[in-house]
Structures are given as structure tokens and as C-alpha cells.
Amino acid sequence: MMEYNQGTGEFENWIVSETGFSSDYLGKCEAIMSLGNGYMGMRSATEEPYIKEQRNWFVNGTFNKAQVNEVTELPNLADITRIDIRVDGERFSLEYGKTEEYVRQLNLKTAELSRSFEWISPKGKKLRFHFKRFVSLSNLHLTASKIEVESLSHQVAVSLDSGINAQMTNSGSQHFMEGERRVFDKQLIQLVQTTNESQVDVVINTTHDVKVNGEEVEVDPDMDMERRKVWLSYEFVLQPNDRLEVEKVTTVHTSRDWDAMEAEYDLQQLRESSLGNLKLHALQGYDSLFEAHQQVWKQQVWDVYDIQIDSNNSYDQLALRFALYHLTIMTPAHDVRMGIGAKGLSGEGYKGHSFWDTEVFILPFFIFSNPAVAKSLLTYRYLGLAGARAKARENGYSGAMYPWEMAWPTDGEVTPIWGDIDIVTGEQSRIWSGAIEQHISADIAFAVYQYTEVTKDEGFLDKYGYEMVFDTAKFWASRLEWNEQRGLFEITDVIGPDEYKEHVNNNAFTNYMAYFNLKLAMRYYEKLAKHKPELLGKLDVPMGLSTAYQEWQEKAEKLFLPEPGEKDGVIPQDDTYLQLEEIDLTKYKNQERVRTIYRDYNSGQINLLQVTKQADALILLYLLEQTFLRDDPRISADVKKASFHYYEPKTLHDSSLSLVTHAILANDIGEYSLAYSLFQKSAEIDLGPQMDTSDEGIHAASIGGIWKAAVFGFAGIRLIDGRLRIDPKLPKQWHRMKFHIKWQGHSLAIVITPTMLSVKADSEKSFEFEAGATIHKCKGSIEVPLS
């Protein structure tokens, strides 16, 4: 059972708690309390094992394809978290005996996991357990844990088996060669393994330190090896009130770290230096390592990102911090070669692949909060250009056709081909996204636009951005199909954001975004021609830009853009959606689980109904209004309103990406209480009380969406055609909202109350922003009364 208000004092609204343990619902806390630092992510499985556990530890970027017919994925590393505890020779488990005062907590402020309880063994002996664990943000390669066991009643024998277990797989798929296991000096354990396809070397070192009643004790553990396992067995006899403390410090390094450096790679050196790193740090002990870690969390995370809310509902504050916590731990800020997985690093779901989730749902947070990280994430997409070009070529197109799912930049398209069961045929369903969900290329172009408008980072554009936008535009130009009857170009046989409609023609989102992509490329071309002809010349040679530019001009104007209905003002999602059968969706709208419609229909059948998985036409309206197309009458406020009211009842929100867009749009169109309720629902997708929603990992896009709904939605911050807009509409439950954003080199402290907007810049350089219909010039600080 989850609780949200156990934090007190300095930790008020910082603590996520589980106050009752059930081995039937392990996935929830494993995922939402997962630890990480962007370099690695570790699910918070308990030390003692349970049947339904999902014990995962990933290092970002170590992608590997376990077998020929599988797609590449982040391999589950050898495990160091499981510790087999025996009490008087019997396996310790919370499934039997009696457990009291159980609480497991994630402290978002210090990024530390803890768990404590009293346990009375089946034989009647009472012990107190206390577990702590963190993944360091001050040393990206390090994780540490601490176990305390206190005997409260009798003399008791406690034994621990702890080491490194490389029997882990990704749900049965093995990524690693057996590797070398070694114990040094009966103390340091090292495992060296290599992935079986990508040939990434992974070195894991671990060591233990033991105290009884605060004093270091000499231990002589047994050493053991089994296939893919090596461990030490410690045995202790505790007298009543004896307190055993065991610290375990672990480091992980990979050859991919080394690749990022200048030096020539050498496995032997990697082994030695990683072991050295462990020796150096293990000596400091858990508490000192933890102190360094939480300092970094304070300085680099909370001092920069924190959003403070005075709300009637304290859950809102916690949910925002929960989002900021996960946005931090999921993001490989340290390495431009890595993206963000759709489940972060918190589960095997989506295999660590990056989707449009990053650009549309997560990147905005970094653009407005930490542009250096945003740049790194976009650079990852730049490095993906080669793969995107190859995909275009293979499909008979020009330019860059980005993979729907992207892993290591050079891997190209990595979307699996087969998915869940088709209840009609009994076979696996075909996944078409890798082939025909094509809007991703335009989404990335949009992200380049948004990033550079907000940051004015011309250097990025020069070095990476132009090329990305030009090449995606070239793709679209080659992708368009002439429809003689319409006398227009169209785009047939795609999947839009609403994946419940496969093989549709002229998906509004796809067509408009392609249009935007082409227009953006033209703008950039013209800008370069005028201001940086040399750079244009340099790009022109390999890319054939002048010819391309002609083609963009001709084709963009003749691209079919679905018009809002004359009467109802609803943008048709695609050529046929509005004519499809409508059915009663009550059963699926009121579901506790997503995708229950698949219990009754297969995808072919769903394709023929007016039912939408997630925001499709609606997200289009939200994205494009941020650009130079904002004044296009086809995407006006009225269209937004009409489309919202049409699609919302037909949308099952079976993607976690959906609710937040609806929340923002509801706020935009004045449906404030609906907006707040949609925000709350989206903030419950992972953090909420439902215990089985996060089993395969947290929903990274939805977590980015929590920030978006608060900042873009309620605080009304938006990029609007190159200008900052701040047009707050706080929910009536919120009395005050305080946060920082970055805007074109400024760091702005923003405070919003129901009646006042205060903006304070960190320099005296002036800048403009729009609030309501007014343009404000701000120099230093400004206060704007709100009606």
C-alpha cells in the first residue's frame, strides 16, 4: 500500500512510502522507487528474493542483440542486489513469520531507498531489519547498500550469501557470455563479462564491510562459485540487542565508457582501474559515499529543478518532485551517444529504446531547465542520422527517415516486428510502427526548432541542427505521393500517434508535421543563404540543398492538410476515421487497466472503430501553435476546442502519453477542472495507488508530461513562435507555484499566485515575454497582476 505524506520536517512532500508489503505487487515499488544516475539504473527489488520480482540493473548504452531474430536492447547486468539471508538456517522472507512496522521509502531529496521492519521468525525470534541503498550521482559508476540486522529477543544465527549473480537474463534472453569470475583476497569479487553480439565488456566489482555493534569485525566467509555466480557466505551469531551492519559497495565500468575517451581501449586496464576505483571508495564507507551523493543531488538537481507548489492537495507537490527525480535518473546527461528509454532505466519494457517520447514529452523539460542536457539528447539524434539515412535508402526515400525506435545511434531501426497475442488468430500481432509510424522524423525536426528557439544556441544549429532538419525535410519530400484526383500530395499507409489506427491515409498529425518540417527547412535554408552562405555552401555539396529547396517549395504548398470540418470544426484524424463505426466505450473508458479493449477485439477490428488510443489530432494542435504556423486558421483555438470535445470521449488513454496532452489542452480551452483532473490522473500513472501499472518500468513520457502539464499547462509557459509566453491558469487547488526556467540564456525565477505573476531574471539584460495579450519587457524582475 502506497502512502504519500510520510515525509516530515525537511522531507515533507519528499517521501514516497509503501507501508504494507505484498509479494503479489512487487513491480510497483521496484519501478517507481528505482534508483539511477543516467549512467545506470537499478530497479529497487528487495534484497531477499520473491517469485514475482523483476530484478534489473542496466548501464545505459550497452545495447546488445541477444539473438539473430531479436532486436537490440539494454541487457540486464549481473545482479548484486539480491542477498540471501538465513535466520537460524531458514530462508528469510516476508511471506512468512510476522512483519511489523514495515515501511519502504524512496527519499526523493536524497535519492536513497530504505526499508525497515521488525520480523518475528516462524520460530518466534524477533529481529529488526533496516536496508538502505543508493546509486551515486557523485560517482556514476558506484552503488552502495547497507543492511542492519538487530536481534531483539534471542540468540540467533544470521547468515548472508552475497556476491555477483550473472544468471540474470532479459526475460529469458541471455546477453552475456559466461565471463570470468574472481575473488581477490577473500574479499573483493570481480566479474568480467562481454555481451555476445555488441562485444561490450562489463566489469563489476563488489566488496563487503562488516561491523557488529559498531565495531569492525574479522570475518572469514566461505567463497563459492556456481555457473555464472560467485559469492561469499557470511555467518554470524547475534546475541540479544547485537546489531550487525553489512555494507556492500559496488562499481561497474564498461568498454563503452572507454570508447568515449581518447585513450586506446585495453580490457586489462579497465579491470584494474575499476578495481582500483572500488578499493578507493569502499574504504570511505556507506555514510561518507552517501553524503557526497546527496550533495550533488542538492546542487545539481533540486537547487535547479525544484518546483514548489502550495496546493490543497500535497500529492501534487510530491508528484512533481517524483517527476523531477525520475527525469534526472533516467537521463544519460553524461554521454551524447545515449538517449532516454521509454521506461527510463527502470524495467525491461521497450528494451531501453528511444521513441518520440523523448522529443515531445521529455525534452521540453530539459530545454527549459537544463539546455546542456537537451543538447546532448539532440546530439544523440544527430549521431543517429547515419541510421536514419540508411533507413530512408532501404525504403526507397531520400534524406533521413528516423527509426521509430532507436538504440545505439548506429543501429538504425530497432522496432520489434512481433508483439502481443492477437486474440482472433492466437498468433503474435504484427507491430507496424517500425515500418510506417513515420512522424518521428518531423518530431525530431520540431525538437531542433524548439531547442534553438528557446536557447538561441546557434552553434548547435550550425554543427548539427541544420543538417537534421534538411535531411528530414528531404525525406518528407521524397515520401509524398501525388494524388491525381486531389491534385495534391498526400501521405498514405501510415500510423499516427493513435496506434489503434494502422495503415491510414493522410493522418492529420503526420501530414501537418511533415508540412512543418518542410517549411522549417525552407526557413533555415533561407536564413543560411542570407546570413551564413559559407555554411550553406558546405552543406550544399553533400546534401544537394539547392535542388532540395526547390522541391520543398513546390511540394509543401501542394501537400494535402486535412481541413477542419466546415460545420463542426473538427480536424479529421485521417481520411476515414470520422466515417468509422462508433461503439459504446464506457467499459474501456472506466477500466483500471489499459488496453483491455484487446480482450474483445484484435487490432484489425479496432482499426475499424472510432476509438483512439491516445491524443493524435490534439497533440498536433498543441505542438504547432508553438511554431511560426501558430496563426494558420486550420489550427485555430476554435479547432482546438471542437476537436478536443470530439476526440476526448473516443480516447481511451491507453498510452501514458495521452492524458497530459489532454490536460494541457483542457486548460487551454478553459475546461479548468477537467484539466486538473486529467493532470491528477496523469500524475497517478506511476506514483498513484494502483499497484500494477509500472511492472515493466515507469512511463518516461508521462513523467515528462507531469512537468509539462504543470509548467506548460497551469503555469502557461509556452514557446509561441519564438517568443516566451507566460499565461498562468493555476488550478483552484493551487495557491502558489514557484520554479525556474531557462530562456535564451537567462535563468528566470517565476512565482505564480492566483493574482500575480512574478518573474525575476538572473541578469540585467532585458527580454520580452507575452502574458495574456500583452507583451512585457523584463529587465531584472517584473510583477504582472493576473485577473
Added chain:
Amino acid sequence: MMEYNQGTGEFENWIVSETGFSSDYLGKCEAIMSLGNGYMGMRSATEEPYIKEQRNWFVNGTFNKAQVNEVTELPNLADITRIDIRVDGERFSLEYGKTEEYVRQLNLKTAELSRSFEWISPKGKKLRFHFKRFVSLSNLHLTASKIEVESLSHQVAVSLDSGINAQMTNSGSQHFMEGERRVFDKQLIQLVQTTNESQVDVVINTTHDVKVNGEEVEVDPDMDMERRKVWLSYEFVLQPNDRLEVEKVTTVHTSRDWDAMEAEYDLQQLRESSLGNLKLHALQGYDSLFEAHQQVWKQQVWDVYDIQIDSNNSYDQLALRFALYHLTIMTPAHDVRMGIGAKGLSGEGYKGHSFWDTEVFILPFFIFSNPAVAKSLLTYRYLGLAGARAKARENGYSGAMYPWEMAWPTDGEVTPIWGDIDIVTGEQSRIWSGAIEQHISADIAFAVYQYTEVTKDEGFLDKYGYEMVFDTAKFWASRLEWNEQRGLFEITDVIGPDEYKEHVNNNAFTNYMAYFNLKLAMRYYEKLAKHKPELLGKLDVPMGLSTAYQEWQEKAEKLFLPEPGEKDGVIPQDDTYLQLEEIDLTKYKNQERVRTIYRDYNSGQINLLQVTKQADALILLYLLEQTFLRDDPRISADVKKASFHYYEPKTLHDSSLSLVTHAILANDIGEYSLAYSLFQKSAEIDLGPQMDTSDEGIHAASIGGIWKAAVFGFAGIRLIDGRLRIDPKLPKQWHRMKFHIKWQGHSLAIVITPTMLSVKADSEKSFEFEAGATIHKCKGSIEVPLS
């Protein structure tokens, strides 16, 4: 807790029982109660999962090498035994709630596993569970199980998730490609997978049948797929006294079955025919399938193999049947391309590889009980000749050097290179057996000799046996090294049966067995020259036999054969053993576990001590006396006695092969009560009360040894230089022993009491046997009084 006397009536001394469940000791019953039919073997893991379970299902001969640096092994198939049961939504487990009347039983007579108990859920609802399972001996591809759940107190919701789970690995090593999963008609589930290296296709089909209170019910299960998994979810609500019955029938077929047939292989046909096979049989239902299965057990196993003992100790009777049961289920009687694994098919230990265990410890049972199976097992070795010749070539020798571990016949040597932890270095220990444990080639030649002497199967000799004996002799001739100082040939740098001595020179067992191998080849050569010159001519061309024969003659006579000590009559185990340091072995002799000496010494250190893992010089004496070398004074009865008394105290029996040889020899030298106690110990290795000895699988050789100790030991049956000897010395606890043996085409019914030996043949053709010092001529039947 194990019990051995729960069988009553027709099942008296047929039932192995576990009467208390502990999730800490699962391996015991999983292994010793494992099911099989030689085609497949299935560990008896419980339906509901537990942390420490080892859920294994192997089909013989499907060897695969998961990764480049691993050796080939039997891959763990997708699992069909696990069934997730929920009671009122909570996972059912015996680890909580309250369990009463628990009993798990293996019925050796019917080869059926059953388990029943009453369980009171944590919420206080009482249910009765009854599980049954068998692996069919009448249809080698079929296994079936049945679950009965009865609500004893309340209305209760019971749900079952059951299907096929291909997330299984061999301790983390994945052998299978992801494969195709499919549900037909919401009922039949099919998985088609291929091993990732050997490209063996495996097709598994399963289906369920549901009854409530004896009536078929319509069910509409949910269908689900996860990665490598497909299953159906059944939900039921039981009223008090409602009885739910769910039958699950499963078939498995592989492309290796097909290879054995004449038809051209076609996967599609395999899929369809295997599904057809399931449909056909599933309709019959559990009870009818089981009836057919137990009929075959009666006719083909118990009517032929059973040994009946009147003993003060009923455990002895059960232990013999336990041995006969496992000898049946472990042996691939259906396919000459397959051997017997050192753990049978009951665990991952030793990877399904065949060792000398087969020829020396298991084959004698089949030679004397079912010569057709013995022939099949020897044919497997014949098919291994190519690999043995390759191994000889690679090592610079001639002829055939058999692999220490053999898998698929063409795989050649498959012994792993690295083993358990070396406690001194902290690294994995090097396994030398694959390179230098060479006696296996002579052991196989001995088996050919023993088989043909007992069966007079000249056809086998002509077709396979001569070639095997000649080629192994050629190997030995090329292997011998001239020692100038001794003026003799010797064999240096080997491991004998005692693997605690690595890199020794002139291991007595190896040298004598090589000598026997050479002498046997010479005999066979001479016999062929005299009686079958044509066959000799045919073999001579490719094998160069006439030259080889010359070499055998010269070298055999100059081979150094360690002489018994002049004073003490002890055969020195090798050149240095008798000079090594002696230490107090009490600690290790009285151990409950084997190999505890490795906790204190690494293999390099053990190498320097007078400590023996298992019978070495002693087994030599036992083997050679069965041959034409029986009268060699170097292996006289006095030498046997002296050597036994010298080595027994130094032997830790850390191999399960050891006790039974000692038991037979103790009986031979008149140490009757020691013999009986060693027999009892050997009969407890798997079946006994110790709960952790069989975790990696049963000990196939030791199980063959139980039969040997009873029949070769107490009943005194022995091949003695081509003659049958029956020289019984029943333990004083045994009052009567009754069994059958095959002898040169006769089936002999033998009854032994302390005072009388009765032999009855199935034909009137007369034959001779030796009892005591007398030769008896038997025609029909004979009774011989015993003193």
C-alpha cells in the same frame, strides 16, 4: 522429510514419500522423484513456484552449445509444469497459510508422481489439493498432469495460469531462439523453438481439460503472451465441496526424432503431426493415458527387471526398485545416437554428458537384463568413433581416443575447461579430465568385451565391436612412452579414476586397462585371422591392422604394470602416491557433504596428499578379474585384500562411483558387514534422508551401482573369463533374493536364500556356471546348496 514405508498392499516397498514440505530443500524430490522415459526427463518441481526450485525438462540428444566459450549441453526446454494458482486473488504457496496432511509420493511401480494436502489460506479458507503427473512410457512424446482442487469450507475464487514458458535457461545460459508461440481455438498452445547453435527444432503442444464435480465445463480463458511465454488464465468460483479438475496434456517432438527416420525433414509437417498427436491423445484424458503408461511399465520394466528381496530392512527392497526405476527413465533405449548422462535427465549437472559411468557402472545392468539396450548404448560409442579418432589426431596419437565427456556422437570431446573456485587463487579451477583422463578408451573396450562375452552377440562384434577395440588399442600403442631407464613403456601425465591426483605417471588403473585393451585387440585379431579372415581383410585396409598387431605384441609385453608391494601386497596407485604425505582425514571421512576437503585445500595441495576421491586401484581389481587376465598373480585375491585395506581409509568417497565398488570388494574379501554397510550408504546417496545431495540431479553411476552391489556383490553374479559365476553371499539381513538375468541367450530366474541357490532357465538348452569352486551344468533348472 523422506519416508520409505508408506506403500501398502500391492504398493508395499514401491513408494518413496516426502511427508513434510520445506522450500529450503526442493532439489531432493525434484531429482529423485523425477519422471522420464529415456526420450525425455522432467524434474518433479511443484506446480506452484518457489525461489530455490530447479525446474528442468530435457529431451535427450538435443545438445546445444549456448555460446562460443561454453560446452554443449542438454538445453532446458520451455516449461509446462509450472502453474500459477491464485486463491481469492492471492498467490498460492505452501510457504504461508497452513498445510495439513501433506504428502508427495513417487510410485515406482506406476511411475506416477502425486502430491496431496489440505491448505488453509491466510484468510482462513480450507482447500484440498491433489496433483498427479506422469511422463508416458507408452508414448515417449507425451506427459500429462492433473490438478484437483476442492473447496472444503467457503466459497472461494481459484484461478490458474497455465501454458508454456520459454524463459527457462540452463542456470542463465539461453539455448533457444525466441521461437513462435501460438494459441489455436483458445485451447491448444504451441511453441516452436530452435536451438541457437545445433539448430534443433523443438515443438511443444499443450492443452487443458476442465471438469467441475466430474462434469466437463465450458471455459473461456484469457489468452496472454509475454516475451517467451504464452498462457491461458482460467478463473473459477468454487462453492463448498465443489471439486475442480484440470488436466494438462503435453507433447514434445524435435527435429532430432525426425533425423532418425527415413523421411525428409520438414518443420511444417513436424508442427502439424505433433499437434495432431496431441489432439488424438488429449481426448483420451489423463486416466486412460495413465493406464496405457503403467501397463508398459509393468510389461517392459517390472516383469523383466524386478529384484525381490526379503530383508529385515525393507529400505533395501525399495532402494533396488528405486535404482531400476531410474535406470529405466534415464536411458534412451529408443535411439542409438544417445547416451546416458551422469545425472540421467534429472538435472543440469554434468550437462547431459556421458562418462565412463555408463560403461563401468550402468551398462552391466543392461548387459545382464536387457542386452538390446546395452547394444544401443555401445552403438552410441561406436558412432562416437569419428570424434574419438579426431581427438587422437589432434593430440598426435593414432586410433581412437574417446572423449572423457561425450554428448552428440559427432561432437567429440566436450569436457569443460573451468570448474569450481580455487580457494587459494580465487579463480576458477582448471579441469584437466578432458585432456588427460584417458582410461575411458580402455573402459569402452572392456564394455565391448563384457557385452559380447555375456550375450555372445557376434553380430555386434562384427559390425561395431572389433573396430572399437582395434582403434582404442591403436590409440594406446601410440600413447605409450618409452622409459629408457626402466626399459619399459609407461604412461605419464594422466588422471586415473581418483581425480584428486592430477598429472600422475603410471596410474595403475590406466596402465593395466591399456594393457587389457591391447591384449583384447590381439585376441580379437587372432580370432578373426582364424575364423573370419574376410572380415579381417576388410578391416585391415583402412585400419592397417597387421602392422598394428605387430606393435601391440611388442609393446604390450613391455608395458610397465605397477607391481604389488613385495611386503604389503598393495598395488601402488601411481608412481608417487605411496610416498605422499598422510594427513588425518577424520574430518573429511565423517562429513555429511562431499568435497569438503576443498574448503581447506585447493587441487594443487590435495595432489600432494595420500587422499583418494574414489576407488582407483580397487576398481581395477574388480574389472580385470572378469577377463582373461583373472589369473595374473599381480591382481590376485591377496592383492585385492591388501589394497582394499590400504586404500579404504584414505578414500573419501567424494565421488558417488566409489562406495559401490568398495561394497563389492568388501564382500569379495569376506568383510560382509562392512560390505552391507557400504551398500546401504551407496543406496542412500540419492534416496536417503539427506536432503541436499541430489540438487543437481541423481547420481546415475551410483544408481547403476546399487544394482551391481546387489547382483554382482551379494548375489555373486559375475562374468569370469567368459564364464558365468554365481557365488552368492547374501547379507545376514537378507533372507531371500529373487531376480532374472540374461546369459548368452538364456533368461535365468535366480533365487537365492542363505542356504540354497536355484537357477531356472527359460529353455532346455544347457549351459554352465561356476558356483564356489564347482562348475555346474544346468539344463532347465538346478538347485545348489550353499554353505
